[in-house]
Amino acid sequence: MLAPPSAGFRRLLPLLKPYRRNLVAGGLCMLVFVGCWPLLAWLAGQLIPAIGAGDFPRVLRVVALALAVFMVQKLAQFGQDTLLAGPALQVSQDLRRQLFARLQRLEFGALEKLSSGDLTYRLTEDADRVGEVIYKTIQDTTPSLLQLVVVFGYMVFLDWQLSAATLLLAPLVAALVSVFGARVMGAAERSQKQVSELASLLGEAISGLPLVRAFAAEPWLQERFEREIDLHRRARYRTQRLLALQFPVVGFLEAAGILTVLLIGSARIQAGGLDSQGFSSYIAALLMLIDPISHLTTNFNEFQQGQASLKRLRGIEQEAVEEPDRPDALPLGPVQGGLLLDGVGFAYSPTQPVLNDLSLEIKPGQVVALVGPSGAGKSTLFSLLLRFNRPSQGRILLDGQDLGDLRAADLRRALALVPQQSSVFSGTVAETIRFGRPASDQQLRQAARLANADGFIEALPGGYGARIEERGSNFSGGQLQRLAIARAVLGNPAVLLLDEATSALDAEAEEAVQQGLKQAMAGRTVLVIAHRLATVQEADLILVLDQGRIVERGSHDQLMAQAGRYRELCERQLIRVSI
Known part of the structure; x- marks a missing residue:
């Protein structure tokens, strides 16, 4: 450290x-x-x-x-x-x-x-x-x-007499070097901070160029970029000017x-x-x-x-790190996938509660949908299940074992996440699906079949050895999402977490991904976050969250019959009562 x-x-x-x-x-x-x-x-x-x-x-x-x-x-x-x-x-x-x-x-x-x-x-x-x-x-x-x-x-x-006379100049040289050095350090800090801000702007600009072009905002971005590079130039110039002044003074x-x-x-x-x-x-x-x-x-x-x-x-x-495993952390054996949330609460700060007294039992193999407005706590619940954060109160059990008592690596091997935006690293298709885990070619292909991805992979030049460019720019959104599903199911997780896995896709791509999800979900406990409620009507249990609390629970038909918040959300999306 x-x-x-x-x-x-x-x-x-x-x-x-x-x-x-x-x-x-x-x-x-x-x-x-x-x-x-x-x-x-x-x-x-x-x-x-x-x-x-x-x-x-x-x-x-x-x-x-x-x-x-x-x-x-x-x-x-x-x-x-x-x-x-x-x-x-x-x-x-x-x-x-x-x-x-x-x-x-x-x-x-x-x-x-x-x-x-x-x-x-x-x-x-x-x-x-x-x-x-x-x-x-x-x-x-x-x-x-x-x-x-x-x-x-x-x-x-x-x-020694001549050396003593020579030595009289040493303190003056040392003092000047020290003064210049302190100023150079301050100027360097400002210059490096400016370079970081410039690098941040470049990262945003490169990833957001399609959006900039769509809004014809190139002049705005160019002006902002020129302002940043001018600030960078000035910061670097101040440093170089100090150095330029120091050398002739010391040389004299x-x-x-x-x-x-x-x-x-x-x-x-x-x-x-x-x-x-x-x-x-x-x-x-x-x-x-x-x-x-x-x-x-x-x-x-x-x-x-x-x-x-x-x-x-x-x-x-100096930034806070994830809380490590306890010294007596338990290994996780075979997992059925049963989850129990017992009075779970979580807050990022004392004045910012996100989840409040959440209690819920999910049986192995059950499909549970989480719906509700943004900020209701759905993504936070996923972060607690993956132990990115720990509950401020209450506990979460997996097959009767408290998540806090388990080794984080074992827990995360038992759970798998399919995010809304598929994040992939550059490399081959096989490397993307394996994601650093040991797996045979047979296991790799089985995961791709479950994700409905084997067809398009085999059609690629190079098949599983085909290269994925930075940010997956040479693959479609549907293909990347199916690769993400294959990556998730490769380790045969007992619990699958789906975070709006099809929300960013067109109808044709969504159909292919939904087929992959249906195959991947078979025999697993599944929690799915969804804003498009048409995708969760077949869930065994639908939970409506609002301000960190479960305000409604039941099947699609049960919730529609209650004429509550869920039905209101469905009608906004033109989903009618089916009973």
């Missing part, structure tokens, strides 16, 4: 533990790489006077030795970069894996608050940025910091520092406190500080942007 905001990147360190061997080997290579810098500075001090004196043999020896040191250093750098890149990338992968696993366990109330575009951006761009910061911290920031310490230590060894201080050292160094040589060879080594070492300082400045800015990304990723961790 990720940590509270104050912990930052430190709490990601445990993710590196499995890769200790690579880290140790890479660390040793890093020490060799860093240790070569003082040696190269010393060799520079030997080389410059030799060149000035015209001592070619000595120049040749120093150059040969410098090349050997460079060879060792670059080999060590290669080992450092390759050995440390793996753990850094693994941490990024582990982080993304943890977040996605967490996302799958979020409460549905929390999930509905988050836009798909924003979540996509967090799990792609934000996670990549955090991974990049981890990689640069291990592979670049750490050796740059060590290089800074080791090389400056060598400079102190050469002349670096140049001023070098010139100051040259001035003081010449005075030290004139006073006899430093010889030309030592000063040459000192200048070479000073120049070796420029690159790590530049890297540390750049990486600090990226670190601040990574902090903003990590903060957004931690937002997923």
Whole structure:
């Protein structure tokens, strides 16, 4: 799990533990790489006077030795970069894996608050940025910091008075970097938030283009899109402007520092406190500080942007998750499909009751229809049966066992949902029906036959291996719904939950789907939500819900004879009394 905001990147360190061997080997290579810098500075001090004196043999020896040191250093750098890149990338992968696993366990109330575009951006761009910061911290920031310490230590060894003068500029540089870093982090947070909003708008726009075109609303959408990309541009520009200002300011201080050292160094040589060879080594070492300082400045800015990304990723961790199974949760044996609701109540908040004192017994194999206005609690009842939510009061029993006492995975294998809008993942037809569950080809075909889907599947090029495009765009609504029914019955569930399974279909497609439903429902307990009441007249029991309560119950004929709410709803849909 990720940590509270104050912990930052430190709490990601445990993710590196499995890769200790690579880290140790890479660390040793890093020490060799860093240790070569003082040696190269010393060799520079030997080389410059030799060149000035015209001592070619000595120049040749120093150059040969410098090349050997460079060879060792670059080999060590290669080992450092390759050995440390793996753990850094693994941490990024582990982080993304943890977040996605967490996302799958979020409460549905929390999930509905988050836009798909924003979540996509967090799990792609934000996670990549955090991974990049981890990689640069291990592979670049750490050796740059060590290089800074080791090389400056060598400079102190050469002349501590000159080093003390050089050190006077360090606090000013550090203060400027810190100030810029804080501002960059704030600007990055605003920029990333704007990118998330842009991604959300793009997701809505792409899925809603047919609707936009149908209403000739393209100018409105274009204007909204241009407004969002302009806000995005401004947010990114503020970040880039801060970075553009920082580099020349810090660069000027670096140049001023070098010139100051040259001035003081010449005075030290004139006073006899430093010889030309030592000063040459000192200048070479000073120049070796420029690159790590530049890297540390750049990486600090990226670190601040990574902090903003990590903060957004931690937002997923702070959302409420589905209540886990109890430690003593019971396995679910063979299921008959009997359901009992005993005084069930549910509220999303104390002031927002959805179900009130709901009591109901459903016998195995019974078909029960739930009708009533929107907001009556029908879909909420389904979410309680699937244990997406738990009752605020009362209990729900499956074959005499409280749903709260069962393992969620076992419970959901015993129940199957056919939603109003068939949601499918891209892949083959066989993968869509299996949906990650082990099933033989024979079981696959049997499920398709029950769903009245085997005919059109066999006619497809590739049959069960035919590809389904994103959002099922290359299949009709009726075909997708029959695939959803096949997916539901593949595990042979005892209870089938149908949520307006044919409401979005035309008459021809509905007939094919209704045939599939009729076959799939045989021998199972079925609960069906329906607003089109003509589809539920043959149900064994019809429940009329209003404001979270059962206000009427009975068969179609019984309810029509009562001349109550159900009959009123039927007459609105031109369904007449049949008795």
